[in-house]
């Protein structure tokens with residue numbers, strides 16, 4: 240990656256709009272920032288005087304903490320706002336909330352919202368840089384990027400790898416960003432799960448759909464189970480967690496069919512005993528905590544780059 | 550709006566399929582009625598002395614357009630539209646009559662609401678034909694009072710917006726409506742399959758992370774509705790048809806003699822689900838915009854008569870319902886002021902001729918609803934639209950007369966427009982220089 244490559248994006252709305260050179264630049268930048276978190280004094284003045292606001296319309300501990308730590312390690316001032324979108328309480332509209340925050344001159348607005356496209360909507364209404372921390376069932380770009388970083392770190396290269404994503408593909412913004420990201424970087428993404436949770440035409444996003452989990456996991460270099468819910472918005476999706484664990488849960492036996500040295504990943508939080516057997520989650524193959532560590536580095540890189548990389 | 554005793558529309562192209570006429574000529578209006586039609590070769594004969602004469606220079610003279618599927622929002626949601634603003638928009642679009650859907654607040658499910666609508670409509674810029682609810686409150690449980698609503702002035706029945714899920718209820722509605730000679734209109738949608746859906750289901754919904762509405766949600770209910778019409782022998786009208794398989798089902802049913810008619814809306818033959826990209830809430834409606842294959846099937850059906858009418862499903866909303874997150878935004882777009890240019894595009898591309906266009910937008914809706922209009926015959930009420938098929942314009946938000954500005958065509962270059970509208974001889978819209 241040439242260091243002269245210019246990052247031209249003001250907003251990070253999804254992996255959909257990032258090119259391969261964009262992604263490489265983000266991964267390389269994150270790699271160089273990762274070391275900062277290992278120092279005794281974990282702070283660099285790169286974003287000193289900058290204001291970062293996190294606006295979360297959904298509960299989140301980890302993603303929000305990760306963005307917060309990332310911003311503070313770059314010396315930015317951070318503020319967080321929790322809001323609700325309860326449709327029964329006629330509150331402020333999203334545009335009004337955003338304009339109010341913008342009037343206080345922040346440099347970056349990081350938002351999580353239950354509606355797909357909410358960050359795109361925001362980016363149209365305000366001038367501040369927007370980073371999508373998860374919009375509905377659409378995308379979760381920083382998670383997708385930290386997954387790419389983690390795989391690249393352990394495997395050296397992403398191109399040519401077999402990535403198995405198991406579970407609720409329909410409602411997982413992580414799965415969407417991962418499918419787009421890994422495909423763009425030349426990996427082969429296989430998805431499997433209850434057919435009720437595989438969205439129409441997902442193959443056009445770059446994924447191969449497998450009716451059995453065994454097909455997807457067999458010889459995979461990366462196995463990633465997703466968090467599961469039994470029901471969403473009155474839509475019956477799976478009969479029970481128990482049945483799900485039996486047919487789609489990742490346990491030691493299943494994991495053994497993957498390629499030796501395969502990585503086990505999970506976007507968290509884990510339902511232990513449902514999509515992931517407890518002993519596997521803590522096994523040597525698990526890189527789940529590396530994902531969390533890399534999350535901070537990726538988010539540092541994103542904030543740095545959207546503000547011009549200076 | 551002004552009332553002149555006599556108006557002569559000179560040198561137009563008179564297109565009146567109800568009287569098998571498509572000729573250059575002039576048309577005389579006296580005391581609110583059409584009193585003479587002269588083709589170019591005929592002499593105009595004796596004319597009244599006080600005459601307002603307009604030279605149309607070849608523009609089209611057609612029977613006033615009739616939109617059989619409009620949401621006027623009054624009573625209850627006057628911030629979106631009123632009978633006054635909605636009929637002003639209608640007149641500007643060349644419409645002289647609109648049938649208004651009952652999903653107001655309260656629902657038009659009894660004679661007092663029907664009367665209220667007609668009282669407000671007395672001073673409106675177009676004729677208003679109230680459509681009553683099939684079930685009380687459109688809750689899909691108990692039949693509404695069809696007979697009393699008819700006496701009060703309702704012309705048809707529907708639970709539009711709330712599909713009738715109970716097949717027995719729709720069957721009873723068809724049977725009972727036949728006593729009162731009222732048209733039943735079905736919004737055909739399997740609400741289980743469409744639950745939580747925000748756009749057509751397919752690759753675009755998946756890539757945008759939006760819940761999809763599969764095309765079968767419409768087709769399954771179209772099939773049921775056709776079966777009910779066949780079984781009861783009662784006429785059923787299918788609203789806003791949007792998919793290829795619905796078209797196939799209707800075409801086959803018509804061949805088999807099932808008493809059915811169907812409408813589509815201009816957006817279904819103009820746009821596809823692509824328009825939703827970028828989370829454009831002005832491309833969000835129910836049924837949703839579909840695929841190019843569906844659009845092609847709709848156009849074919851408009852040509853071959855499977856589709857009988859073009860109705861706009863004019864659904865005004867304010868920014869409060871539209872300038873928000875996509876999944877939260879209301880369904881529907883305005884349509885009265887864009888129906889003419891969008892339908893003319895079918896004419897220009899050679900899909901339909903001018904007479905067919907007039908059938909779709911005027912004479913067929915009149916026949917299906919069982920109302921006056923749709924004809925330029927001598928003695929008919931002077932409900933007339935003059936269309937300039939050559940007029941180019943860019944649709945600007947500030948030019949829209951509807952209170953709702955929720956149109957995916959804002960900023961689009963359009964061609965063809967109503968330049969003069971007469972309703973009962975009264976000028977309700979006039980872009981021609983005096």
Ligand SMILES: [Zn+2]
Nearest residue numbers: 709710736788
């Ligand atoms: Zn409807």
